Amino acid sequence: MNVAVVDYGAGNTRSVRAALSHLGLESVVTSDASVIRDAEFVVLPGVGSARSAMVHLNDTGAASAIRERYADGGATLGICLGMQLALTHSEEDGGVEGLGLMSGEVVRLREGRVPRLGWSVVEPWGEAYYFAHSYAATSEFGIASVDGVTVAVQRGSFLGVQFHPEKSGPAGLAFLEQCLSRA
Amino acid sequence: MPLPRLIPCLDVAHGRVVKGVSFVQLRDVGDPVELATFYSDGGADELVFLDISATPEESATMTEVIQRVADVVEIPFTVGGGVRSLDDASRIIESGADRVSLNTAALANPSLITAIASRYGSQAVVVAIDAGDGVVHTHGGRTATTTPIVSWAMEACERGAGEILLTSIRHDGQRGGYDLILTASVRDAVSVPVIASGGAGSAEHVAEALRVTDAALVASIVHENPGGLAGLRRDIEALGVNLRPLRESYE
Numbered sequence: 067m068n069v070a071v072v073d074y075g076a077g078n079t080r081s082v083r084a085a086l087s088h089l090g091l092e093s094v095v096t097s098d099a100s101v102i103r104d105a106e107f108v109v110l111p112g113v114g115s116a117r118s119a120m121v122h123l124n125d126t127g128a129a130s131a132i133r134e135r136y137a138d139g140g141a142t143l144g145i146c147l148g149m150q151l152a153l154t155h156s157e158e159d160g161g162v163e164g165l166g167l168m169s170g171e172v173v174r175l176r177e178g179r180v181p182r183l184g185w186s187v188v189e190p191w192g193e194a195y196y197f198a199h200s201y202a203a204t205s206e207f208g209i210a211s212v213d214g215v216t217v218a219v220q221r222g223s224f225l226g227v228q229f230h231p232e233k234s235g236p237a238g239l240a241f242l243e244q245c246l247s248r249a
Numbered sequence: 250m251p252l253p254r255l256i257p258c259l260d261v262a263h264g265r266v267v268k269g270v271s272f273v274q275l276r277d278v279g280d281p282v283e284l285a286t287f288y289s290d291g292g293a294d295e296l297v298f299l300d301i302s303a304t305p306e307e308s309a310t311m312t313e314v315i316q317r318v319a320d321v322v323e324i325p326f327t328v329g330g331g332v333r334s335l336d337d338a339s340r341i342i343e344s345g346a347d348r349v350s351l352n353t354a355a356l357a358n359p360s361l362i363t364a365i366a367s368r369y370g371s372q373a374v375v376v377a378i379d380a381g382d383g384v385v386h387t388h389g390g391r392t393a394t395t396t397p398i399v400s401w402a403m404e405a406c407e408r409g410a411g412e413i414l415l416t417s418i419r420h421d422g423q424r425g426g427y428d429l430i431l432t433a434s435v436r437d438a439v440s441v442p443v444i445a446s447g448g449a450g451s452a453e454h455v456a457e458a459l460r461v462t463d464a465a466l467v468a469s470i471v472h473e474n475p476g477g478l479a480g481l482r483r484d485i486e487a488l489g490v491n492l493r494p495l496r497e498s499y500e
Contacts, residue, residue: 080345084320113342113369179442179463181372181411184251185294185493194493196325197251198347198372200411213250233325233347235289237496 067246069093070105072132072148074122078113082145085232089243099127103135107249112146112230116172116201117159119147129165136167139223141249143242149219149226150203158201168221170205175215186212188229193237195229202228252493254294254464255455255482256444257471259284261330262302264310266472282317288471289322291478292495296326297350297414297466301389303331312344319345327375329414333358338365342373350375350414353387356394356401359408366409371441374412376405380431381418390418398431399438406439413439414466416446422469424450427458436462452484459490 069086071079071093079095086093086109093109094101102108110132123129136142144152153170156162164172175182181200188195188210197217203226208216210227217228225245231238259266259281266279285296298318300311308331315328328341329350338349338361355362355376366374378398379386385396402413415435417428425448432445445458446466458465471478482492 078319078342078345078347080316080319080343081323081347084345085323087320088323113373115367115370118368178250179440181370181441182251183372183412183442184254184463186251187494193496194252198325200371230325233323235323235496238323240496 067091067106067249069107069109070101071095071109071111072102072123072128073097074114074119074128079111081232082109082111085239085242088239089246091246097122097126097128099131102128102131103140105135106141107246108132108135108140108142110142110144110148110151112144112148112150114147115159116147116150116156116162116164119151120162120164123151123165132165133167136222136224141245142224143245144224144226145232146199146228146230149228150201152219152224152226153203153205156201167224168205168207168219170203170207170219172201172203174201175199185234188212188217193241195227195231195234195238195241197229199228251463252294253459253490254444255292255485255492256295256297256464256466257288257293257478258297258299258446258466258468260299260301260468261311261314262300263307264314267301281314282321285318285322285326288478289324291476292482292492293324293478294464294493295324296322298326298328299350300328300330308337308340312340315341315344315346329375329377333361335361335364335368338369342369348373348375348412350377352377352379355405356385356387356396359404362405362408362410366411371409371411374410375414376402376410376412377414377416378402378405378435379416379418380428386418390416390421399434402435402439406441410441412442412444414444414446416466417448420448421446423448424469426450426454427465429457429461432458432461452481452488455481456485456488456490459485
């Protein structure tokens with residue numbers, strides 16, 4: 067399977083590629099619009115700030131390519147910031163317009179210690195994954211949560227998760243494998 | 250709240266893991282990648298690597314260690330030691346580490362905390378505080394400053410630190426338990442997670458720390474018996490502290 071990991075300048079793409087390679091998949095790290103549009107599976111990873119990520123995605127044409135593949139039903143997995151970017155808007159960095167693949171707002175976490183760091187059991191999936199975030203999604207497309215906070219969204223061919231499957235040990239690899247098998 | 254975290258700390262010098270006992274006398278306990286894999290398989294929630302030999306000439310050695318760890322270990326890890334600039338932090342994070350830990354350099358140049366947090370987010374910046382006699386110590390715990398611990402922890406967070414790694418110098422390597430009072434005082438003063446460090450000698454010690462704060466660093470207690478990590482986890486859970494459920498394999 068031909069897998070592209072979207073590069074937007076500040077991500078830790080190495081760990082995502084390492085996890086894919088554990089599953090026997092080679093991947094390319096790219097911001098090239100045509101590669102992103104045509105890949106069988108795309109990972110939009112997450113580290114960095116929402117504003118600089120969107121500027122980079124818009125400047126390289128990657129943002130349009132992600133929207134086009136989404137419209138065509140191309141499977142895309144967003145991780146952490148990569149999930150948040152799929153929504154309409156984020157309040158991070160004074161307000162940032164997202165890719166708008168689905169309606170939803172990204173808001174700062176207001177309860178507990180922030181950033182939220184560590185492992186939590188995701189419901190209804192019953193598996194523990196690793197989280198590192200200060201912002202979270204609110205969206206009608208939420209499909210899983212932790213303590214009432216939305217941690218996964220899905221609309222059509224885009225699945226977004228707040229946790230880091232590439233940093234969640236065997237449970238994370240199993241999750242990635244499942245995503246890929248459905249692509 | 251996330252589940253409490255058990256975090257083995259590996260001190261690395263010249264690309265090899267060593268463990269300082271009370272910051273002196275080093276004992277070689279092995280290859281960082283092998284130990285990291287072992288601890289990850291044994292149920293570590295995260296790992297911390299401290300490059301205690303860090304010099305500009307050695308940064309290439311550490312970069313290679315980070316890349317090798319990132320390629321084989323699927324749990325988060327933090328790298329500290331000798332991080333003096335945004336470029337140092339970028340090199341570490343882009344090599345595959347999740348977070349960088351700042352110590353002496355953050356105190357000398359607090360704007361570094363903000364610079365790294367702005368580029369990679371607060372979750373990527375840990376400020377390590379070596380505490381002794383109420384004040385912050387630098388240079389691996391050897392130099393006392395006049396800065397009070399709690400006020401420095403608060404300032405670090407205001408500047409963008411996403412976590413505090415708090416080591417009690419007096420307790421470190423003594424295996425008599427963590428400094429719970431110090432840990433609680435910093436926990437109460439900041440809103441970010443606090444990792445207790447220094448003094449773990451038993452599961453009871455770790456459980457005590459995890460009742461006070463979010464995470465506990467362990468070193469010699471696991472390094473002397475690396476196969477004992479899974480047992481340590483079970484003992485901590487038997488004391489009523491729930492750690493994350495482990496999944497054996499992804500098949």
